[in-house]
Amino acid sequence: MDVPIIELTAVTKSFGPVSVLKGVALRARAGEVTALVGDNGAGKSTLIKGLAGVQPYDTGEVRFAGELVSLSNPREASRLGIEVVYQDLALCDNLDIVQNMFLGREETVLGTFDEGEMERQASETLRSLSVRTVKSVRQKVSSLSGGQRQTVAIARSVLKSAKVVILDEPTAALGVAQTEQVLALVRRLADSGVAVIMISHNLIDVFAVADHINVLYLGQMVASVETSATNSSDVVGYITGSKTYMGASE
């Protein structure tokens, strides 16, 4: 198969004396949903903050489409097309949907906003993701439901044609119907050729959309397996540390 778009090798991260990532490997491919699971405190959020350049790794290799890169700040990650949708959705309540989707990369003409252009692109992006729940793109984000906010956050990453979209617990705070919508959105995103890395606690969600499952346990990647080649009870075993994965490379 072709080169993975993201390939981490032996990355580490410590906070003072606490070693949170102890030499982790991870691969993600375009067009696939790569799930990252693990118990609370396993280091999932820390792992993706490194990919986002928000909290760089201490040591280890990051390859993007085969090239060694250094992800030392968010701009660098964003330049490569890596976008993160955080668990605590990084949206500004006081701004509207368009303003949030374009935050940090607004379209301007002569130094002033081209609101029309931004509005059109935001609207088209939401439409292309078959979003039907949003009435107006000029609604303040504070007035949106949890699912709608998640949608806006995902659409935000799609807007600038991200190559890698990382979702941290996208369904954690959602009800049944909204979870369904967001999972469908995640699948459409991957089918459009994006590499999706999805963190989740919910194995039902993971088995519903993921192509590949990676399990993090106390800062180590203890399993990396095709969804079709495993089952829920094995994955639970890896997560809790009661079962040891006998498969591929560490």
Place this chain on the structure above:
Amino acid sequence: MTTHVTSGVRSDDMIGSGQEGTIGDQVRAYLQRLRGGEMGALPAVAGFFVLAILFSILSPFFLTERNFANLLTQAATLVMLAMALVFVILLGEIDLSAGVTSGVAMSLFVVLSNPGGLNMNWILALVVSLLSGVLIGAFIGFFVAKVGIPSFVVTLGLFLGFQGLQLIIIGSGGLYRIQQPEILAIQNSNLPEWGGWAMLVIMLLVSLGMAFLDRRRRTRAGVVNRTIAILWIRLAVIAVVGGVIVGLLNQNRGTGFLAVSGVPIVVPITLVVLFLGTLLLDRTKFGRYIYAIGGNAEAARRAGIKVVGIKWAAFAICSTLAVVSGVFSASKVGSVDAAFGRDIVLSGVAAAVVGGVSLFGGRGRLIHAAVGALVIAVITNGLGLLNLPGGVNFLVTGGVLILAATVDAVSRVRAGGALSRR
């Protein structure tokens, strides 16, 4: 199944933008927003008119051309200071030293420029005092944005420290008269009659021009424009309200043989700052990022916004505009002493809050602060005419402030802000 995220979508398929529909739809949408808690300056505007009506019933002097002009020049200092503070309040920060900053800068100005002092060219002295504002703002910004000390603490420290600095610059018990006719003219001279009308025409043309530029951009992008009737109504309101104000100010309001008429010079200066500041806040990245940081600083940081730099610049703008308010005040009072600017800053904060600027950050506009300042000025002016004991003014102003803060808090809950705040 495959979806091309960049594929074009016909405009009739697009998600709405709230700009569609007739005037009726627009009005309904506006009322909906009001009910949702996005009231802006509306309570303050209503308060202004209620107070104005009340005072014109209570005092025969209130509704005179003379008092009207007086009200504007009395309010100018507070309007400018409140607008200055908006830049940092939007960030969720505060500048308690804005008043004494204007004091230090104006002390510098009089000592540098007065014949009894260093007798420097007054324009140069003015530039120096404005630059001292930039510098003070950068100093505050350094401690707040870079070192990470709460702005309340930094600027409270400066509030105390600068009173000492001012005393050192000006000498204890010292008082310098403003000698430059140009500075005095700001608050004490008026535009010629045609100048007032020209000002109004320029305002209308600029509004019209900007609206049409916006509409052209939106049309080019293929998104819906608001029905044009809304624009005509807005321009008509500006024309009528502005026309009444200019007309009143162009009446003779002199008391003696000398005729006094025209729009005070401070008015167009204030309007230019309001216009440019609003342009900056509404239409540039810098302004948008101020709102973003005030709404969710972490989100702003993750979006790649250089939060430290933006905060820094906002404090510099605040302090510099505070110096401009000091120039207005010096022009009105005619002198600068060691206590100049000391007592005004809390009124400036109150003005912003009364106008609908949220102390929690992220919500409010310059025009809101300006309207809030007019409300506070009208209280001071009106109560002054009634010959009430001095304490009443403070009591009423304080009551209005708490009322405004309550409106803010309630509307935040309505807008869903309080629920999702961490």
